[in-house]
Amino acid sequence: MIALxxxxxxxxFRAGGGFxxxxxxxxxxxxxxxxxxxxxxxxxxxxAPGVLWLGALLACLLSLDRLLALDYxxxxxxxxxxAPLPLEAALSVxxxxxxxxxxLPLVLAAPVLGVMLNLAPSGYLWxxxxxxxxxxxxxxxxxxxxxxxxxxxxxxxxxxxxxxxxYVPTLIFGAEAARRGAMGLDATTPLTLxxxxxxxxxxxxxxxxxxxxxxxxx
Numbered sequence: 256m257i258a259l260x261x262x263x264x265x266x267x268f269r270a271g272g273g274f275x276x277x278x279x280x281x282x283x284x285x286x287x288x289x290x291x292x293x294x295x296x297x298x299x300x301x302x303a304p305g306v307l308w309l310g311a312l313l314a315c316l317l318s319l320d321r322l323l324a325l326d327y328x329x330x331x332x333x334x335x336x337x338a339p340l341p342l343e344a345a346l347s348v349x350x351x352x353x354x355x356x357x358x359l360p361l362v363l364a365a366p367v368l369g370v371m372l373n374l375a376p377s378g379y380l381w382x383x384x385x386x387x388x389x390x391x392x393x394x395x396x397x398x399x400x401x402x403x404x405x406x407x408x409x410x411x412x413x414x415x416x417x418x419x420x421x422y423v424p425t426l427i428f429g430a431e432a433a434r435r436g437a438m439g440l441d442a443t444t445p446l447t448l449x450x451x452x453x454x455x456x457x458x459x460x461x462x463x464x465x466x467x468x469x470x471x472x473x
Contacts, residue, residue: 263352277314277357284310285368303372304433320411322401342465358390381436389429392453
């Protein structure tokens with residue numbers, strides 16, 4: 256598993272996707288928002304948690320079409336399906352590599368970009384906590400979407416349509432936790448629900464992804 260994780264990380268950094276692409280998209284979204292709504296500090300501070308969470312979600316979605324497609328084209332998925340390592344574990348490793356190269360940089364960059372959106376000082380800790388808890392679920396759910404559409408030519412749009420509805424609960428509770436934290440309110444409840452979604456997704460979704468991928472590879 257460690258060798259597979261190391262391989263996926265090396266491919267992600269060498270290909271220039273994942274890390275650079277998602278982070279650049281996140282930055283662009285954050286920079287464009289003040290131009291679209293105007294330089295109003297109070298308004299920007301109000302919408303900052305939702306904008307940052309939406310930008311992080313879309314940035315994660317942007318790199319999902321490469322998650323399994325390249326391995327499908329060069330036959331690596333066929334080897335993984337017949338390897339001693341369970342396919343569920345292999346897909347979990349791929350989700351982890353996607354989070355390390357896409358989700359983790361977004362979590363680290365969010366406080367810096369929050370300054371640009373005039374996020375309240377009390378909201379930074381809750382923003383990082385919500386993104387740290389929520390972005391792993393985005394990667395695991397995205398792996399399921401990639402498994403559903405692997406082998407379909409130009410399946411990126413279809414995958415987005417399939418995955419986005421599954422992202423909605425994570426977006427709602429993640430943005431709500433960050434919003435409550437920025438307002439100085441108790442954000443424990445949405446953060447707890449977000450953690451439940453993430454842990455449930457990590458526990459169950461790899462089995463669904465593996466079952467779908469086995470049917471595709473037959």
